[in-house]
Amino acid sequence: MRERLGDTFDPIAVPDLPTPDPDLDRSVAELRRLREAIAGLAHSEVELGDIADRLAEAADLLEPRVPEPARRLEAMWTGAGSRRANPVGGPENPIAPPVRFFGCDDGSVTAEVTLGLAYQGPPGCVHGGISALIIDHMMGFANHWGGRYGMTAHYEIDYRSPTPLLRPLTFRSWVDEVDGRKTWTKATIHAGDRLCVEARGLFLEASVAVPGHPDRRSTVGDGA
Numbered sequence: 605m606r607e608r609l610g611d612t613f614d615p616i617a618v619p620d621l622p623t624p625d626p627d628l629d630r631s632v633a634e635l636r637r638l639r640e641a642i643a644g645l646a647h648s649e650v651e652l653g654d655i656a657d658r659l660a661e662a663a664d665l666l667e668p669r670v671p672e673p674a675r676r677l678e679a680m681w682t683g684a685g686s687r688r689a690n691p692v693g694g695p696e697n698p699i700a701p702p703v704r705f706f707g708c709d710d711g712s713v714t715a716e717v718t719l720g721l722a723y724q725g726p727p728g729c730v731h732g733g734i735s736a737l738i739i740d741h742m743m744g745f746a747n748h749w750g751g752r753y754g755m756t757a758h759y760e761i762d763y764r765s766p767t768p769l770l771r772p773l774t775f776r777s778w779v780d781e782v783d784g785r786k787t788w789t790k791a792t793i794h795a796g797d798r799l800c801v802e803a804r805g806l807f808l809e810a811s812v813a814v815p816g817h818p819d820r821r822s823t824v825g826d827g828a
């Protein structure tokens with residue numbers, strides 16, 4: 605059995621996601637297409653003057669309408685936390701790589717993603733910081749799937765072999781050990797059968813103040 609994570613979240617219940625704004629999701633999807641297209645352009649192969657003007661026009665239209673960041677932050681932490689806006693897979697976040705997470709019967713969480721040129725580090729390979737970003741976030745999912753939560757206190761990562769761009773990658777994470785407030789969580793990235801990355805993180809139960817809600821604290825990942 606595999607369960608798509610993020611929309612609902614057993615075994616730790618989280619509030620429902622806010623109703624999506626279809627036009628916001630669509631804008632982000634279009635921005636992602638642009639991001640991949642622009643990252644893939646070779647110099648001088650396409651005449652970009654007109655495109656740059658049109659992008660500037662869209663940005664000029666948008667910028668004056670953007671509310672203060674404090675207002676956006678407050679909205680993000682109302683109801684379902686920042687799940688829709690987070691930088692890994694968040695449908696409202698243009699920089700988010702398009703990762704989908706699944707919870708498995710064996711207690712692990714898997715994710716599948718193919719990363720494009722915008723995420724390049726070494727030639728033809730995924731930037732190590734991008735791998736780390738996805739792993740950190742995914743460990744948070746694995747903790748929840750295992751009935752735990754917490755903030756990342758420490759994590760270590762071993763890059764065992766190059767992680768290819770433009771090929772399906774399988775991420776996997778699971779809770780390895782628990783002790784009081786501490787949760788140790790492991791994760792791997794594979795390209796086919798080849799191990800590319802392995803990591804281990806320490807998460808500590810903790811809470812942080814919720815922006816715009818002085819009376820509330822969030823346990824990070826609880827969607828409080």
Ligand SMILES: CCCCCCCC/C=C\CCCCCCCC(=O)SCCNC(=O)CCNC(=O)[C@H](O)C(C)(C)COP(=O)(O)OP(=O)(O)OC[C@H]1O[C@@H](n2cnc3c(N)ncnc32)[C@H](O)[C@@H]1OP(=O)(O)O
Nearest residue numbers: 685686687741744745748755756757758808810825826827
């Ligand atoms: C997003 C919302 C989604 C909602 C939807 C839910 C479903 C989805 C689920 C999930 C997806 C989301 C997943 C998110 C993932 C993102 C994760 C992050 O990016 S977290 C940001 C980065 N991390 C920080 O900013 C922490 C900063 N650090 C701190 O605030 C503190 O250091 C803290 C709270 C971690 C610990 O501080 P203390 O004061 O509570 O604890 P002390 O007393 O220092 O330590 C307690 C024990 O832990 C050990 N310890 C502490 N830090 C350690 C370290 N770095 N290394 C090793 N041991 C450490 C200590 O030695 C001590 O151990 P002894 O009890 O004595 O055995």
